[in-house]
Amino acid sequence: MVIHILKRLSKKYKIIVNDYPSLIVIKMDDGYGGRNLTNIIEVDKVCKQYNQREILKDVSFTIKKGSINGLLGPNGAGKTTIIRLLNGVIEATTGTMKVMGFDPKLQGDEIRKRVGIVTESASLYHDMSAWDNLVFFSKIYGHADTKRIIHLLDQFDMLRFKDQLVGSFSTGMKKRIALAKALLHNPILLFLDEPTNGLDPEGINEVIHYLRKVNQEEGVTILICSHVLHQLETICDSYLFLIDGKIVENGTMIQLEDKYLKEIKLLVETGLKPLTSPTYKGCIYSRKGENQLEFLLSTKEEITPLLTNILKETWVHNCEITNRSLEAIYFHIRGGNVGE
Amino acid sequence: MWVNKQTILTIARKDMKATFSSKKVWVPMVIVAFLMCIVVPSCMAYFGIHFDLVGTSSEEIEKPLNSYIENFPNEDMRNTLIALPTLGYKFVYFFLTFMMIPFFLMVAIINSMVTSSNSFVGEKERSTLETLLFSPISIKDLFLGKVLASLIPSLGISFATFIGSFIIVNVITYPYFKVILYFNSTWIILMFWVIPILVLFNIILNVLISAKVKTFQEAQQFGGILVLPIVGIMISQASGMFFLSPLTLFLIGAVLLAGNLFLIKLVTKFNNRNTLFQSQIH
Structure with a gap:
C-alpha cells in the first residue's frame, strides 16, 4: 500500500521508488541515470x-x-x-x-x-x-x-x-x-x-x-x-x-x-632522445621503438611531471599505461605472471 | 489460485505447435493410427465378407470355433454369432467387435508415448529446460502444460480414427450384419472411459520418467514397457483366456484412474525446482 502511494507520487514528482519488500528507497532523480548506491x-x-x-x-x-x-x-x-x-x-x-x-x-x-x-x-x-x-x-x-x-x-x-x-x-x-x-x-x-x-x-x-x-x-x-x-x-x-x-x-x-599496480609502465610516443641512459630526469626508461619510450614509474602521480618535462623539450603524440589491463591484475591476483 | 491457467495453456500450445510442425513426429503417429484402426478393420471387414478368408482349412477350424462360440460368456454376443450364416461372417464379426479393442489401446499408448516422452527430455536436448526453470513458472504448471500438450493430440487422433473406422466399417458390414458395429456398451466404455484414462496414465508416467532420465532414447525405452500389458490383453483375447466385457473394461479404467491419482501424488512430491534442475541441467 505504502509502495503503491509512493509510486503514484513518484510519477508526479519524478521520484524513483524501488519495490523491494524489505527496503524502500526514495531518491530524487539526480540526473545521473537514477544510479544510487543501494x-x-x-x-x-x-x-x-x-x-x-x-x-x-x-x-x-x-x-x-x-x-x-x-x-x-x-x-x-x-x-x-x-x-x-x-x-x-x-x-x-x-x-x-x-x-x-x-x-x-x-x-x-x-x-x-x-x-x-x-x-x-x-x-x-x-x-x-x-x-x-x-x-x-x-x-x-x-x-x-x-x-x-x-x-x-x-x-x-x-x-x-x-x-x-x-x-x-x-x-x-x-x-x-x-x-x-x-x-x-x-x-x-x-x-x-x-x-x-x-x-x-x-x-x-x-x-x-x-x-x-x-x-x-x-x-x-x-x-x-x-x-x-x-x-x-x-x-x-x-x-x-x-x-x-x-x-x-x-x-x-x-x-x-591501487592495490595491485605497484609500478607503472608508461609507453610514450615522443620525439625525446635522452642522452643520459638509462634514466631521464630520474625515471628509468627503455626504448621500445624509434619514437617510443617506456618509463617505469612507482606511482601515477609521477606521470604529469614527467610529461611536463618531456613537453618542454619536444612533442608527445600518445601515452598509455601498458600494465593496467584487467588481465594483468587478474594474473597478479592469481599469483601468476602478469600478462603483458 | 493454485495453478496458472495462462502459463499451462502457453506451454501446451507451444508444445502442440512443435508436435504438428514436425512431420517426423506427427506423420508416424497418424500413419500408425490409420493403419491399425482404419485399414486393418476395413480390410478385415471387406475381404472377410467378400472372399473366403478362412479358406480350405475351414473344416478344420469350424468345429473348435463353433464350440468356442457356444461357450461364449456373453449371451447376446453368443446368439448374434450363432445367427450369422457363414464362418467368414462369424470371424469378421468377432474380430471387429473384440480383437480391435487392443488395436485402439495400442494406438493410444504409442501416440501418447511419442508426444510425452519428448516433453522434458526434448526441452533438455534443446537446452531450453534451463531457461524454463529460470522463469517464474511453477514446476506444477510446467508439468500440467506438458501433460495437456500430449493429451490433446493423442486423444484427438484416437477419437478421429475411431470415428473414421466406425463409418467405414459400418458402411461395409451393415448390409450383411444388420447391426451397427462399435456401437455397444463395450466400445463406449473403451473409447470414453478406458482410453482417456489410459492415455492420461501413460502421459503422466512418461512425463515423470522423462523428467528423471537424461536422454530421449532412455525415456522411450521406459515408455515401451507400458505396451506389454496391451500385448497381454491381445493374446488373452485371441486365446479366449478372458474377454473384455463392459465390466472388465470399467474395472481396468477404475484401476488406471487410481494409478493416475497415485502418479499425480508422485508429481507433487517431485514438484521441486532444485531437484529437477540438479538432475537435468549440468
Whole structure:
C-alpha cells in the first residue's frame, strides 16, 4: 500500500521508488541515470556442495544497484553456480542471500519475475521463429506486450529477421534474440553467463554496446560471468574474482589498480632522445621503438611531471599505461605472471 | 489460485505447435493410427465378407470355433454369432467387435508415448529446460502444460480414427450384419472411459520418467514397457483366456484412474525446482 502511494507520487514528482519488500528507497532523480548506491544483491558466507564436492566456499559479496559487474574466473570456478543460486533454481548448502530483498530459497519466483537471464547456450526454440520465441517467453513471464517485443527487436537490429526460424540464425543473432528475451519483462537485474562465447569480434562489440545501452537507458543492474577478461574491461564498473569457489578479490578498476599496480609502465610516443641512459630526469626508461619510450614509474602521480618535462623539450603524440589491463591484475591476483 | 491457467495453456500450445510442425513426429503417429484402426478393420471387414478368408482349412477350424462360440460368456454376443450364416461372417464379426479393442489401446499408448516422452527430455536436448526453470513458472504448471500438450493430440487422433473406422466399417458390414458395429456398451466404455484414462496414465508416467532420465532414447525405452500389458490383453483375447466385457473394461479404467491419482501424488512430491534442475541441467 505504502509502495503503491509512493509510486503514484513518484510519477508526479519524478521520484524513483524501488519495490523491494524489505527496503524502500526514495531518491530524487539526480540526473545521473537514477544510479544510487543501494545493494541489489547481498551474499553472505554461501557454501554449495554437490556430490560431496565443494563448489562454492564461504562466498560473500554485494552488488550495487544500477552497476555493471564482472564475475571473473577460470572455467569451473563456480560462476554459473552463483547465478543459479541467486535465481533460486538451486539451493545453497549454507549461508544467506538477498536479491532485491528476496530470499532466493523461499521467494525464487519473486526474483525470477524481476530478473532477466542469458545462459551460456542461447536457450531458444530453434524450430520457432524469433517472433514466436519472444511471444512465448513474454507470456511465460506474464508480460505479453507486442510493442515491447517490436521495440526490443528494433533495438537489437533484428526486426527484419523476426519471421525467420531461430535455427537458421548465426550465433551472434541468437545471442541478440536471447538478450531481447531476457529484457522482455523489463527486468531490474540482468544475469549474463558467458554472453560473448562463440561470437566474432564484431559480435562481441555489439553485445557490449547493447549491454551498456540497456544499463544506461533502462537502469538495469548487470552481472556478467566471463573468463574472457579484455572484453569486460570497457564495460564493467566493478569486478569479482572467483577462483576455486572462493571470491579472492573484488572492487572497482581503480581500487584494484591501487592495490595491485605497484609500478607503472608508461609507453610514450615522443620525439625525446635522452642522452643520459638509462634514466631521464630520474625515471628509468627503455626504448621500445624509434619514437617510443617506456618509463617505469612507482606511482601515477609521477606521470604529469614527467610529461611536463618531456613537453618542454619536444612533442608527445600518445601515452598509455601498458600494465593496467584487467588481465594483468587478474594474473597478479592469481599469483601468476602478469600478462603483458 | 493454485495453478496458472495462462502459463499451462502457453506451454501446451507451444508444445502442440512443435508436435504438428514436425512431420517426423506427427506423420508416424497418424500413419500408425490409420493403419491399425482404419485399414486393418476395413480390410478385415471387406475381404472377410467378400472372399473366403478362412479358406480350405475351414473344416478344420469350424468345429473348435463353433464350440468356442457356444461357450461364449456373453449371451447376446453368443446368439448374434450363432445367427450369422457363414464362418467368414462369424470371424469378421468377432474380430471387429473384440480383437480391435487392443488395436485402439495400442494406438493410444504409442501416440501418447511419442508426444510425452519428448516433453522434458526434448526441452533438455534443446537446452531450453534451463531457461524454463529460470522463469517464474511453477514446476506444477510446467508439468500440467506438458501433460495437456500430449493429451490433446493423442486423444484427438484416437477419437478421429475411431470415428473414421466406425463409418467405414459400418458402411461395409451393415448390409450383411444388420447391426451397427462399435456401437455397444463395450466400445463406449473403451473409447470414453478406458482410453482417456489410459492415455492420461501413460502421459503422466512418461512425463515423470522423462523428467528423471537424461536422454530421449532412455525415456522411450521406459515408455515401451507400458505396451506389454496391451500385448497381454491381445493374446488373452485371441486365446479366449478372458474377454473384455463392459465390466472388465470399467474395472481396468477404475484401476488406471487410481494409478493416475497415485502418479499425480508422485508429481507433487517431485514438484521441486532444485531437484529437477540438479538432475537435468549440468
